[in-house]
């Protein structure tokens with residue numbers, strides 16, 4: 186029987202643990218924190234905020250894999266009335282529909298954007314500068330970068346396509362991602378996986394294959410390998426609980442600069458006490474900007490879409506997610522150029538900044554399955570690569 190050690194008990198680590206145990210391996214997971222989940226944790230208490238993921242994209246390979254194993258759990262569908270309250274800020278005012286020229290970039294059958302060009306140059310040639318900029322800013326919801334137009338056109342196009350699909354791909358596990366993590370942990374437990382929390386690993390074990398399913402920063406330190414770097418975003422996060430008032434927007438996408446607000450209680454009432462609404466804003470900021478710059482932009486959007494919000498605040502929290510929102514690919518690079526999963530000597534990387542396809546946590550998922558396949562000497566597991 187194969188023995189595998191998994192370092193990190195986030196979405197990647199749990200995926201690797203379940204996949205390896207299903208393939209018959211004896212698996213031990215070490216997680217530094219006292220709970221599993223990593224960035225997919227959901228806060229305890231009256232306001233069930235997520236540190237990381239809110240949306241599970243149904244077009245991704247993780248969706249089918251989780252569903253086949255009954256690990257998705259109950260979902261929180263967006264009521265039609267709430268979906269109709271989606272707004273876009275363009276030229277300083279809220280509107281319901283995207284600028285017409287932007288639709289040229291979303292048409293069915295549009296050419297595949299090139300890897301080598303930046304998105305703004307490519308999209309401007311197709312739809313004009315204004316539409317290209319609006320589309321780039323919209324895509325920030327799935328890439329969390331302050332200047333999406335400067336990234337690889339192919340990279341941004343894929344996220345734009347996934348984030349604008351109808352019916353929407355974004356689905357929301359009821360109670361936050363913690364409910365998916367709990368189910369994955371229960372499955373791992375039932376398969377005999379040994380899970381050790383409060384177990385930070387400082388030295389790589391040498392008694393068998395190891396899947397390092399930490400952030401890329403932590404993997405760099407653990408492996409002592411300075412080449413383990415990749416570009417990511419920097420985003421101001423603002424979480425707010427507001428007293429309920431009819432007519433609040435469901436979500437606001439800023440087409441004037443990258444930014445997104447969403448009232449998550451619109452689809453999931455369990456996230457805040459009765460009579461209150463939970464809203465999260467994510468405003469990507471440039472390297473030279475401060476958290477406060479993102480807060481100013483978030484408040485501008487709140488002023489437009491959540492009338493009287495300042496008087497309705499009952500709880501508020503702010504933070505910056507620095508390099509925690511997954512890989513972004515610059516022009517001339519694709520996921521294939523990121524740090525390889527196979528590090529040699531039986532060490533494999535899994536996470537959202539390594540060489541695997543997909544959007545956001547799908548990269549963690551795909552790399553986890555690749556890592557386990559390689560560790561077990563299988564050519565493929567249940568791996569569907571884009």
Ligand SMILES: Cc1cc2nc3c(=O)[nH]c(=O)nc-3n(C[C@H](O)[C@H](O)[C@H](O)COP(=O)(O)OP(=O)(O)OC[C@H]3O[C@@H](n4cnc5c(N)ncnc54)[C@H](O)[C@@H]3O)c2cc1C
Nearest residue numbers: 193195196197217223224237238239240386536545546549
């Ligand atoms: C603000 C924000 C919004 C996001 N929104 C979405 C979204 O809508 N949809 C989506 O799909 N994705 C989203 N993501 C991305 C998603 O959160 C991540 O891709 C995913 O959770 C990463 O999982 P992971 O297991 O690769 O890494 P992590 O979750 O970081 O897990 C790594 C684990 O390793 C542990 N660890 C680190 N070092 C050690 C060590 N030495 N020993 C033992 N354990 C260690 C850590 O404690 C952690 O638990 C978002 C992220 C952020 C920050």
